[in-house]
Amino acid sequence: MPESVPVRCPACRRERLYTAPRYPCACGAPVEPRLDLHAAPTAVAHRTWEEEWITVRCRSCGRHGQWPRPELGCACGAVLRLPLTDPAEGPAGEATDRGGGGAGEVDTETGDRTGPPADTPEGHPADTGRPTDTPPPSRPPFRPIAVRTARDAVTATALYLRWLGHQDIRRADQRPTSGIGLAARGLLAHVDPSVHPASLRDVECLWLTAMTASADCVYFSLAGYTADARARADSLAVPLFVLDLTGTPQPVNAAAERLDAPDA
Structure with a gap:
């Protein structure tokens, strides 16, 4: 303790x-x-x-x-x-x-x-001698933190992104007009702690920013999404998550379910 x-x-x-x-x-x-x-x-x-x-x-x-x-x-x-x-x-x-x-x-x-073994110059883990067809170990259960404030929502999102395998979480260089932007290598995440559902424009802005940075993107919202936002996210393959009060991101669309899958 x-x-x-x-x-x-x-x-x-x-x-x-x-x-x-x-x-x-x-x-x-x-x-x-x-x-x-x-x-x-x-x-x-x-x-x-x-x-x-x-x-x-x-x-x-x-x-x-x-x-x-x-x-x-x-x-x-x-x-x-x-x-x-x-x-x-x-x-x-x-x-x-x-x-x-x-x-x-x-x-x-x-x-x-x-500490972990050093990486090779190409950025790949050093050879451990295991067969190349050995399946990677499954992820441990996600351990959330309760969301009471906007800061908690950002922390819960950062924990979840690390659970997905992104260890270099930082503040995004380009700040969104609302909410908080997080970034990792090849990924942009938007955390929306407001009490209003995310709109179609919110989803499109994240997608366009990610396209400019040649990165994938994912959206986290406390209040959910409008019907137009969900439809647009489906057409753009943008994963949508809703943060519940336990701090556990819940997948909203198929793209998010694929990202959340144990073998993703």
Whole structure:
């Protein structure tokens, strides 16, 4: 179980307990950012996308994943950013490979080198000796987080995209007129946390932006889609998902069902 730690608000001096969130790594192990108990939290004055995410190394398999930075909302209205102590944790996109050579990380606690095998120059995994006709392992069950805010919707979407195999999730370079854009290699995703169903224009804008970037696209909505939007998405083969309150994306059309299939 994650440890609860006392946190004192620098604005009102109130103290409350905080439990760091645990996120599911692709290997199935829980990933938990390590809090610095000797440093004071700071109040968030303004937000930037780069500061919203941190890179955390899984201590089971050595993978690096990007996760929301730990924050705590105080009753006085201040939003507190919790300090971290793990040297492998830092702003998303920051280089975290301090071992060099690309052969894995060195565990600071055991001294053992961990991490996945290095990739070949062509970007393909190193040969493991397994027959080429060996089927890939099935995906583990998706572990969602509850959606209460727009930020939760973005986090749930990022978790789902990583579950699909996209590990390089980041903020899209071209921001949509509404909602939040996420991007990975060869993929654009639109997260619509509004209370209105996504329209035909919303779907077309995402598709056109993805076409310009030579990428696939997928749409996530909290309020669903209009009939015209669903028909247009079917004709363009755009996967549509509805995020339920548990944070689990539910496929809406055939393109989404194919993407969600266990053997996709």
